[in-house]
Amino acid sequence: MSDYDDTYTESQVIMTAVKIIAPFTLTYGLFMTFHGGDAPGGGFQGGTIVGVTVLMLAFAFGIEPTRQWLKNSVLTGLVAGGVVIFGAIGLGMIALGGDFLEFTMLKEVFHIKPKWGLEAVEIAGISLIVSGVIISLFFTMAAGFSPERPSGTGGISSADNAAEGPDSPVAEVGDDD
Amino acid sequence: MSLFAYSLVIFILATAVATVLFRDVLSVIIVFGAYSLGMAILYTFLLAPDVAMTEAAIGAGVTTLLLLLTIARTTRPTTDALRERIHVPAVVVVGAFVLLLCTAVLPDMYPVGSTSTPVWSNPDVTQHYITETYEQTGVENAVTSVLAAYRGFDTFGEAVVVFAAGVSTLLVLKREVFA
Known part of the structure; x- marks a missing residue:
């Protein structure tokens, strides 16, 4: 991993441009997510733009500093949490007496528009998954393939890998410093 | 369709052909980004803003970044040639097939908004x-x-x-x- 950061060139132009643009793209992404019900856009598009904001920061200021600033638990929480929340909202409608994701139950039980169930799925489900996956794809691809890991070996060696899992990010950070 | 839409379609076709023809990988990625942007504008023109936003964000944005990252992490073959060599028989066969499809299918397509x-x-x-x-x-x-x-x-x-x-x-x- 010692040849890692030779892909990064510090450019005053890119850094300044990203500093100016990033607040706007983040706001636009959030706007698109929260306004998906009444305007074009929604969780998929808004989540992508929020994710792209982080990608732009990584391109301008180096991937490794951005990776250290963004914890793995945050990304795992975004990706897995989004799926869990989406499923939980669906199951919640069953708990209210309807079918999976049947938002009309909101109207019958709580007397609120089904719109809020729909928005909850878009904002707390889809956009979290999409933004998390976009950022994760970028960082996993930036980290690349390490051929020293054994491939196609199940059982014991995969258990070994799982055991050394918590240590590996620490070791990588140490290498890159 | 207006003059704008026609010129947009020509731009998209030109960038698509350029994506195939360029020899240098970096040029291909840049031209492919332009192609996605053209597609996004065309979707807006066809009154599909949701699709246009996805195409602009994913196609022109994320895919370009990920492809750039990929050639940064792998090797980029250096070459002096500007474009790929064209295999003439293949172009003739594929071109004839596309032309046949166009003459068979396009007349049956409905006008936009009909x-x-x-x-x-x-x-x-x-x-x-x-x-x-x-x-x-x-x-x-x-x-x-x-x-x-x-x-x-x-x-x-x-x-x-x-x-x-x-x-x-x-x-x-x-x-x-x-x-």
Whole structure:
């Protein structure tokens, strides 16, 4: 991993441009997510733009500093949490007496528009998954393939890998410093 | 279709051909980004802003970044040639096939916005979503209501597919952490 950061060139132009643009793209992404019900856009598009904001920061200021600033638990929480929340909202409608994701139950039980169930799925489900996956794809691809890991070996060696899992990010950070 | 739309289609075709012809990988990625941007503008022109936003964000934005990252992490073959060598017999065969398809299919296509398109042939279904959406869901964007309410279960599957894409990247690259 010692040849890692030779892909990064510090450019005053890119850094300044990203500093100016990033607040706007983040706001636009959030706007698109929260306004998906009444305007074009929604969780998929808004989540992508929020994710792209982080990608732009990584391109301008180096991937490794951005990776250290963004914890793995945050990304795992975004990706897995989004799926869990989406499923939980669906199951919640069953708990209210309807079918999976049947938002009309909101109207019958709580007397609120089904719109809020729909928005909850878009904002707390889809956009979290999409933004998390976009950022994760970028960082996993930036980290690349390490051929020293054994491939196609199940059982014991995969258990070994799982055991050394918590240590590996620490070791990588140490290498890159 | 207006002059603008025609010139946009020509731009998209030109960038698509350039993507195939350029020899240098970096040039290909840049031209492909321009192609995606052209497609996004065309979708806007065809009154599909939701699709246009996805194409602009994913096609022109994320895909370009990921491809740039990929050539930064792998090798970029240096070459003096500007474009790929063209294999003439293959071009003739594929070109003849495309030309045949165009002459067979294009005359049967409906004009944009025509009321005789098959989409309108079943108004009970198509009009249902347009007229009932606000009443039933309280959402003004019919695309979102179909996506998240009427076809919510499909979208749940779609979201899980995105989740699976992230996990399978970890599997392929043999890593255990995202960041």
